[in-house]
Amino acid sequence: MPGAIYAEGLVKTFGDVRALDGVDLDVPEGTVLGLLGPNGAGKTTTVRCLTTLLRPDSGKAVVAGIDVLRHPNEVRRSIGLSGQFAAVDEYLTGRENLQMVGRLYQMRARAAKARAQELLEQFNLADAADRPAKTYSGGMRRRLDLAAALVVSPPVMFMDEPTTGLDPRNRQQLWEVIKQLVSGGTTLLLTTQYLEEADHLAHEIAVVDHGRVIARGTSDQLKARTGGERVEVVVHDREDIAAASEVLRGFGKGDTTVEQHTRRLTVPVTGGAKLLAEVIRELDGRGIEIDDIGLRRPTLDDVFLSLTGHVAEEKPEEAAK
């Protein structure tokens, strides 16, 4: 059975630009999919197709059990969307904007008012609540935009680069809000250029580049594909390097590299922390004194680089396009 968000072979061209080149996605209910990719990868176009704002040239999309191409109006009623195009009215205050959204969703005036106040506090906008949105800074607008998407908690949410342009404190706060939302059962598709954000929030990550999903999996699975983990040992005495190297050879699944001047040995392994404990016991048993030992895992940066041949850019000003 397809998940709460399902896409198959989505293609979208703009003139001779093939923005989407056959995107496939499947997001199980109640989970977060992080759509990770550099500028121009096709993230926003994917979100716009799934949220009925853009009609794909071909492909299939089902959101909350509803066929997106056949029943766009029904889809719109079942989703929340925040991002680069949601409607914040410049001339209304932050509070009025949020209350208006509540009223659009048929909330009673009193409930809409209470919900607006709650969100204003949650997003650090209480002090600016009664100023027109046009006086807000970029970060404040982004927070208001997100708050507007959260007035009602829809079963399926889309967030297009929700924390781009936020300072670290506001980013952390937003992560908490997102976690709360998801613990309430919402399915979320989140696009991001921030590897750390995908790592932190997403159950599964789909890496997009040039309009295609080029890899998907949990953060750990993606990392394991990229060379995997390795054990690093720094021995105390240079004389022990050869003996330590022999120990590591017994545990490694590849060649041990040795840096003589730093007394550091590195070997690729599988088996994680359990194996690390065994290595320590073995070194200890042979009387080899160590200054440092650890299990090193590749970061998502390593993953991205090895998948795409380029590093993920983090240029908030361009992402806001």
Ligand SMILES: Nc1ncnc2c1ncn2[C@@H]1O[C@H](COP(=O)(O)OP(=O)(O)O)[C@@H](O)[C@H]1O
């Ligand atoms: N309305 C449009 N008209 C022409 N080209 C577009 C339009 N929207 C997106 N594109 C192009 O499609 C590609 C994917 O863009 P987009 O989905 O915005 O990427 P991302 O959100 O990952 O940065 C880019 O090459 C972009 O320039």
Ligand SMILES: [Mg+2]
């Ligand atoms: Mg975008």
